[in-house]
Amino acid sequence: MEITAAVLERTGDNPRPYADNGPLKLVRLTLDPPRPGELLVRIDAAGLCHSDLSVVNGDRPRPMPMAMGHEATGIIEALGSEDDTAFAVGDRVILAFLPSCGECVRCKGGEPYMCAQGAAANGEGRLLNGGRRLHDDCGHDVHHHLGVSAFATHVVVDRRSAVKVDRDIPPHIAALFGCAVLTGAGAVINSAAVRPGEMVLIYGLGGVGLSALLAARASGAGVLVAVDPSPEKRAIAGELGATAFSPEEPDAIAAAFPDGGADVVVETVGKAAVLKAAYAAARRGGRIVTVGLPNPAETFDIPAVSLVAEGKTVIGSYMGSAIPARDIPRYIALWRSGRMPVEKLLTSISPMSEINGLLDSLADGSAIRQVMVPGEA
Template identity: 75%
Template sequence: MKRTITAAVLERSGDQARPYSTHRPLALVELELDDPRPGELLIRIDAAGLCHSDLSVVNGDRPRPMPMALGHEATGIVEALGSKDDTLFAVGDRVVLAFLPACGECVRCVSGEDYLCPAGAAANGEGRMLRGGHRLHRAGGDVHHHLGVSGFATYAVVDRRSAVKIDRDVPAEIAALFGCAVLTGVGAVMNSAGLRAGESVVIYGLGGVGLAALLGAMASGGVPVIAVDPVAAKRAIAEQLGAVAVAPGEVAAAIARLMPGGADVVIETAGKAAVLAEAYRAGRRGARIVTVGLPNPAEMLSIPAVSLVGEGKTLIGSYMGGSIPARDIPRYIALWRSGRLPVEKLLTSVSPLGEINALLDKLADGDAVRQIVRP
């Protein structure tokens, strides 16, 4: 049995002129959605966040097969189970959707590194489901899935390993944030960097992931924390959260004043090789530099090779914040409930799905942190 849904579909990437509100690269179209197969869930989407990773598919920085139904940071309600004997999920459960469907069986998964699952990465790169094939169709062929979620839609079929059950009382617009921004940003600080109380931190880029990293640094006792972004409104949010916020040209002076010799931990979220090179220089001897940004694949990083040994620095790539969603999403939600992780500060707006192209413009212009769409 197939169900007719509405989804935001990108027909081609890399050739979409601005403004997006005029050229409308994402079209709301009707698609056919298959029933979930064994090991999958049917989800009624309640809310989805617009992330720079979505924009990177639109503008061609992240090549993906087309056409593709976008959206990877989402929450919703379980409507149907692909496996009737599923003991973890039930119809009516609220779930947060994570953007890497780990197989649970490979060396990486059984080693506790689900976020590095090669089967999940291959499925995401090919725009298909973890268990093979596509569940989205229209006349003329299949429509590719975005990171196993395709959350800019009324319904989605996802692998059960992409879903984490949470309490129903978490508001949908808050719950969605935990699927990417919080999972990636907070995870980069707590998991990948292993920040210890009292260590100094510099964070480059204050989008949704960067500000989530700032929340994670404050919750972990980082001090002092310098937050860097060219947009004054984002720096103002960072200051409200307790950071010393500076424009890019002011970083060196702030580090010299507050953390002579450099930072213990540096987090780079901008997704630019030049920014990552600067972030690397901002670390002291023995610093841990963590990058979660996704540059265009053509960008290359240049750093003094001798510094890795001579200065004892560690450069860490952090995918999904080194998080295990089933473990970390409940943990981060508990911190939110306690007031130690005020993720609502990331929320810029809540809008109908039909406004998604105009929201892309705000994201591209740096005028938004996290915009939520409701189908």
């Protein structure tokens, strides 16, 4: 079938402003039908994430050309396997950006977010079952972004990339659970295992950082502090129960933790310098969780002796250490109960045709989560 998708032709060599230079092109592609174990999904809403921006600006090199997007929700229109009893045409699904094979040591050990086969497929721009389902008008393959390629009217995904949810969730809310909430809330609940009364410090208040804040509050954090250069984002953090500071206020940040630092520090910015600050802000015996994705050239430099002498733990959290089929319904339940008002993450709802201008807003820090509705080119 023919679809419309936002395609990136090259990574890294994309000067700003993106609205003028247009690195993402809405083009017509041919989408193959789903193979056994795959689903055809009509996209209802897709969120714009820093992981998308990182491919555009070259921080995360990927094979080109690539149909972008990975945070989305949609409706199943066809099944690749007639005997698939877990899904049906008409189901609403939220798409997760790392399919897991279910057979490797990591998957069987309860860590599907560490699946080597899923990571390899994502790195090569293909689906987990092999190959690509997208082709340009010359018949050349177009790579998949994180197994999803959600900036499109339709996608074919591995069934292991989909989580069935209730149809009554508004699409612009449902989409956010596929990455921002899954990653940020998971960093707090799964990776850090924040306990009631613990002091939590969060660096960065984008979609992932604010999701972490919501989860920390829902987990009963005793002291909740957030750091971001944006006054608007700090204001939102204040509305959600946090004390917020600018990164230029290190003394005030330190004073918020009278016992020598935070119990848990969550770094969502994706900069080695911020991770170093997060490490320093943790108390003796504290836990530092990092979910940001720095440029591969950046290095994290700390005094080696401090790991033992101060007893700190640095935890890398990919996809919020999540099991999507387990965690997405949990987070939706917290949203329904009012304990995690995910709608606070939403900056705007726009047509897909505005995608390059939305990239500028994301890059300059003025947006949290911008959701797009697919449309014709």
